[in-house]
Amino acid sequence: MNMQISLANIEIIKNMAKSFPQEMKPEFIDKTPIDGVYVLSNPRLAFMIDSSGQYLIKGDIFDLKTQENITDIIFQNHYSINPKQLPLAQAFKEVKGNGKRILYIFADPDCPACQALQTGLEEMDDVTIYTFPIALIRLHPTALETNKKIWCSKEPLKVWKNYLVDAVKPHNQSTSCNNPIDQNMELAKKHNVDLTPTIFNGLGHRMVGIPDEEEFEEFINAKKVRLN
Secondary structure (H helix, E strand, C coil): CCHHHHHHHHHHHHHHHCCCCHHHCCCEEEECCCCCEEEEECCCCEEEEECCCCCEECCCCEECCCCEEHHHHHHHHHHCCCHHHCCHHHCEEEEECCCCEEEEEEECCCCHHHHHHHHHHCCCCCEEEEEEECCCCCCCCCHHHHHHHHHCCCCHHHHHHHHHHHCCCCCCCCCCCCCCHHHHHHHHHHCCCCCCCEEEECCCCEEECCCCHHHHHHHHCCCCCCCC
16 A cells, blocks of 8 residues: 555545544544554544445454554554653552552542442452542533542542442542642643543553453553554
């Protein structure tokens, strides 16, 4: 495929993408090793489309020779982060077992998916979890204040878990302590986090939403992938 044809295909795909639902509108369009197949990605997801712009393809492209997930490599090239740059003092920290595996989670306390994830995390072992509380204000207008009440509690991690897992509201009603919630909102914006939960593993690879158990284990135990 020559460059001229490639650019023409991308323009076709861009025009087709204008009619996509907002959550599917791509920020990036990348060629794949398969002629005529492109990966469309935004901070929420990656999917594929053919060069005519007519057929959407859900799933992943695997290179059987290298055992690499090409779709995920492309996605992570755009949306993985350097976890060493995260301000960990702005997160709830929980160490389970040996704590060797690491997760960084951006979560909204009133997000049903975050509540389901937190319930699942209770069953995990040998992991260190850093949770950055944020609020999707357009969906949960009181979550920002709830985050601050939780952070200002005497045992904020315990109160956070009780709220998400058992719907126990924080007894503390003060939001006047020195808390990082507003900074976390800026941090989320910096890393293009606009859906919760957004999860990063120890390598900084991104996952959005609630994974199934097998997928989550693979993500947590991920080995370094080839990134550009």
